[in-house]
Amino acid sequence: MTVTAPRRALASLTGLSVGDAFGDQFFPLAGRGLDPWTATPPGPWAWSDDTEMACSVVATLIRHGRVDQDALAASFAARMDVGRRYGAGTLELLEKVRDGVPWRTASVEGFGGNGSYGNGAAMRAAPLGAFFAGDLRRAAGEAAASAEVTHAHPEGVAGAVAVAVAAAHVATPAEPQRPDLFDAALDHLAPGHVRRGVEAARELGGVTVEQAAARLGNGSRITAPDTVPFTLWLAARYLDDYETAVRACAVAGGDIDTTAAIVGGIVEARAGGAPDLWRRRREPLPDWLGHHA
Numbered sequence: 001m002t003v004t005a006p007r008r009a010l011a012s013l014t015g016l017s018v019g020d021a022f023g024d025q026f027f028p029l030a031g032r033g034l035d036p037w038t039a040t041p042p043g044p045w046a047w048s049d050d051t052e053m054a055c056s057v058v059a060t061l062i063r064h065g066r067v068d069q070d071a072l073a074a075s076f077a078a079r080m081d082v083g084r085r086y087g088a089g090t091l092e093l094l095e096k097v098r099d100g101v102p103w104r105t106a107s108v109e110g111f112g113g114n115g116s117y118g119n120g121a122a123m124r125a126a127p128l129g130a131f132f133a134g135d136l137r138r139a140a141g142e143a144a145a146s147a148e149v150t151h152a153h154p155e156g157v158a159g160a161v162a163v164a165v166a167a168a169h170v171a172t173p174a175e176p177q178r179p180d181l182f183d184a185a186l187d188h189l190a191p192g193h194v195r196r197g198v199e200a201a202r203e204l205g206g207v208t209v210e211q212a213a214a215r216l217g218n219g220s221r222i223t224a225p226d227t228v229p230f231t232l233w234l235a236a237r238y239l240d241d242y243e244t245a246v247r248a249c250a251v252a253g254g255d256i257d258t259t260a261a262i263v264g265g266i267v268e269a270r271a272g273g274a275p276d277l278w279r280r281r282r283e284p285l286p287d288w289l290g291h292h293a
Helices: 005-024 049-064 069-079 088-098 103-113 126-131 136-148 154-170 181-186 193-204 209-216 228-237 242-252 256-271 276-281
Strands: none
Touching: 005 049, 005 126, 005 242, 005 256, 005 276, 049 069, 049 126, 049 256, 069 088, 069 103, 069 136, 088 103, 126 136, 126 154, 126 256, 136 154, 154 181, 154 193, 154 228, 154 256, 181 193, 181 228, 193 209, 193 228, 209 228, 209 242, 228 242, 228 256, 242 256
8 A cells, every 4th residue: 555645744753753752751850760771651741842843844744745934934833832842042933933023034043143053953854754755855855944944054954854864765665775874864965063973873883872872962962963863873773673762862861852753753754663552652742733643
């Protein structure tokens, strides 16, 4: 049976949201003593801004068949729930958009006029890649468009491109002599910190999760270069094992909900795998997505 682009995106969104919600359980005091390799905290698991913004991406793609930047910006602003712990930069930007400032202006005003290179554009990009499976160039271009709405810095854009291309790559049926996940992403990355990090991830080989995080970063700096290379390394290593891939994010520490969202979205785009128990413990996705899901 042929899987449609919307169904691929929604499947990846499931993996993203479950990973986000699972990772979020290790931030509260009650979760800090849990063994991330074995613990399955009691539900419900609340998801964060990672999932809320990814839902807007998926809804926009289903409605328009592409990233309509104006529609996406409007959705981000209208759907923003400050209780989901948005980053300060994104919160300020979306409040400006709500007040009528054009997103093109607001996006480049932040961070001294350089735009953000945080990991926020990357965290929501996997379902976009799944939507455009089979067309990695299109996935890269649409990911860049989705990133520009909130993350105008080239490194913020590169993070989204890398994640989207990785998801598009693994969601594409395997072909002989197909490049690996790293090479697929690198084919669409311009020179810069994200690219160098992905190159380093490709060369790491069989190190431990902790060693990989020490070398590549674990998202603790909340930047794309400090987040994306490690998530691609995890996705490549545990591509057929969703649970281990997401648990490894909690083992590594740092920005756990975001790394788990990215890894979960990529791995789920391949062939599913989010445990049924985890899906049940994740709180439902927002009602406004209901007619798409």
